[in-house]
Amino acid sequence: MDLAEELASKQRSISVAEFFEKNKHLLGFDSPTRGIITTIKEAVDNSLDACEEAEILPDIYVGIKKTDKDVFRIIVEDNGPGITPAQVPFVFGKLLYGSRFHQIRQSRGQQGIGISAAVLYAQLTTGIPAVVTSRTGHKNPAYRFELLIKTETNEPEIVKEEEIVWDRMHGTRIEIEFKSSLAAKKRLLDYLRYTSVVNPHARIRADIDGDLHNFERASDEVIIAPKAIAPHPHGIELGLLKRMAALSDKSLKEFLIDGFSRVGDKNADEIIAISGLKQTRKTSGLKIEELKSLLSAMQTVSVPPPPASQCLSPIGEEMIIKGIDKEFELDFVKAKTRKSQVFSGNPFIIEAAIGYGGKLESEGSATLMRFANRVPLLYQQGACAITNAVSQVNWRSYNLSQQGIPTGPVMILVHVASTNVPFTSESKDAVAAIDEIEKEIILVMQDLGRELKNFLSRRDKNKQEEERARAVCSLLPDIAAKVSEIVEKPAPDTAPLEAQIMRKVVAKKQTINGIVEITVSNHTRSPVSVTVYNMSEGSAVDAKPKTDFTDVIGNEYNKLWKADIEPESAWKATYSGTGSGTLDIRGVDEKKLVVVDLDA
């Protein structure tokens, strides 16, 4: 036997399961520590996707229990639509099985590897089958499966299948047990928190070996899943074109119009004319050379961009802010959603937010939250186009210091939503450097940078003014004391003056020659609506302006006025009386109010 024959005898096809068994790192199982995060991430992504499709507000439970030294049982349970018993073994027990792979639309999972890879990892490290419970509705029973994967064939092996009673009406629960550690607990919590930020409609409860965390939902709006679209003529490659053509029984023109998004009558004619093919040709009969010229014609003709509003579902500025607000207490937060753009025929939308202050670390690099299709990217920050784009912005011109990404109490969120997020690897940790995407990120960062700068300079100005006010207020009593000593009178009350300088609402009552005068001066920066209550023996029938309401209580009159007062202006009322009684102001925060009764 010669060498070639000997080698040939050893050659055989390998199943995808075998391949990934050897290349765990490609799927994010490169270390036991990471395994937990990847598993939870895949399961939670699936749950969120499923809930979205069924238009259900997600309610997700994440459990991690230590069962043995180095062995953890991971549980993810959702209230999603459930999976039919026929499909359960394939979804969890076969790699590359999924419903979304062929669809052109934004979704979290695409390839159908993630969760089955976790099952594979479990059987590799502990041999314990994964347990899946699912129920598709209250009319149907719940099924419980124990699953393994036959690695040689990449087919599910059902260890046990049974109908059980489950208190959930619908949903899916997966339990996987494998060797791991909780060393990356902080990152896991980050993942859950970040997920909750960009999915403010979801409630996630986590029990991490007895440590409970609750990520409440901030919005009761159900997310409508984006619709799949046909491929765009600019974003297609020869292989796909060949397959599509072979499967179609239409004429060339119909094939173009029906099979691709945004191709109309005119575009189709144009493409066909450039390709040099006859428009009556059946696409199934096209030769490879003909397909090549068709492809190049498709990419030459200018076709409107794909319908992003259909196939993409950006989070939206308001929801991003809601999401951030519920998880972080910041002094400032602003979000921006850009208009959709296209790279290689794939529509994408960049959204971003910037936050400042609050409990963020004041030293060190900014917190950078990267997201792709609402999924947090936790690893390989340095290799990511998002990081690169953020670093390319000159943050110094927005009053931030910078070492690559900005430093200080800053939080930056960037979300790339696309029908085809260009990841650098299958573990989906980093976005590849696509010029169109980086450019959009830089633009949105500049936009948000300007907003932050405005906030910072306003804040600095307010701070300065406050310091000035404090300095003045600390000197006023001394001036008043000295002055009263010179004029030999009792020291005047400096409180109203200080209140004015500190920008408060000052209400005063003073009676001179039998005329009671009530003034309310608004020294704040915004208009106020106050209700003035003056209780005294005076009936105030001659009040100017007239009271809005007068009530007799015993031998006293409770007089009430309502007044809207603009900043730096005052409201005044007078009536004849003795000035006895009380003055009370409602409608202004007590911290912003000073009431001075000069008659008291």
Added chain:
Amino acid sequence: MLKKELDEEATKRLKGIAGKWYDQISSATIPYISLPTRTKKNIEYDEKSEVWKYGSRETLRSASSAKGAMHLLKMAHVVGFLKNQIADNRSSTLREMYYISEGWKRAKFSAQDESNMLVEDLEIVTELSREAFHLRPEEDGASVYGSLRIKEQTRRGERIIHCREDVGEAGYPIPSNVDNLEFIDHDAKFVIAMETGGMYARLMENGFDEEYDAILLHLKGQPARSTRRVLKRLNAELGLPVVIFTDGDPWSYRIFASVAYGSIKAAHMSEILATPGAQFIGVQPSDISNYDLPADKLTEGDIAALKAELTDPRFDTEYWRKEINLQLKLGVKSEQQAFASRGLDFVTKEYLPARLSEMGVI
């Protein structure tokens, strides 16, 4: 005004300032005081008094800023201090007040300039001189020599002094508070005030005072307030013309201007400090070329000062424009003793008589 009346008036006006602030604070108004802006741009010629006074530009000092509040606090302390000083019939110098402020805690002065400015501010607001607040000028007045009999109220009683017969070579030293002086009689036709002691001694030695019935006055450089007030009084009360004899350089012209027109720093006191009728006798820039006087080159500082004078409203006359421009062209300056190059008697026998008759004084 009698001392008692003046004390009462000063006290009343000081209390008036504090009273305003008191009322402002009581009515929740941020206390403030407005003062004329004390710059060259804000002095105007007053036709009635014929002196330069502050114009209508005002600077508001308000407690709305930390700096303003601190200024008002210091001012309040000064007002209080002066009021007490008058009540106790004590007096002090600016320097002493500066040291006294050490006890005012936050309100203490950081430099004497600050207290000086504050006192000037008070003079402006009250329209009274610092002497009315019992603040003594530190510097002595200059000296007078000539046929003038005065009565001085000293701390040890009244003294009657003749400014030639009863004094030595130095003449009669003008006291710091000229309100205590009374002119009894004189036998003079004019007053000649000199910048330098050398020229004062020269005129005395040459008997110029007797020959031309002149009162000699030594300015001692930029004249003290008391010196300027004596000049003003000699002119106003005795009707004597006043001529000013200085070096021929820009700084000396400013000495003349402060005597004749009032100074920028004390424009509020021009009416009592300035002698509007005073005339400049020399050294004129034209004299330098006419008499071929020994001269020094103008320094850069001199040139800048001359140019500044061209924009000074007090020098905005045809005479000064002509003379200053001539000097800039010549590029030189001369001292008043430069006349000695033509002999020790030249200045008293030739120059001054010629100039005085030209000016119509004799």
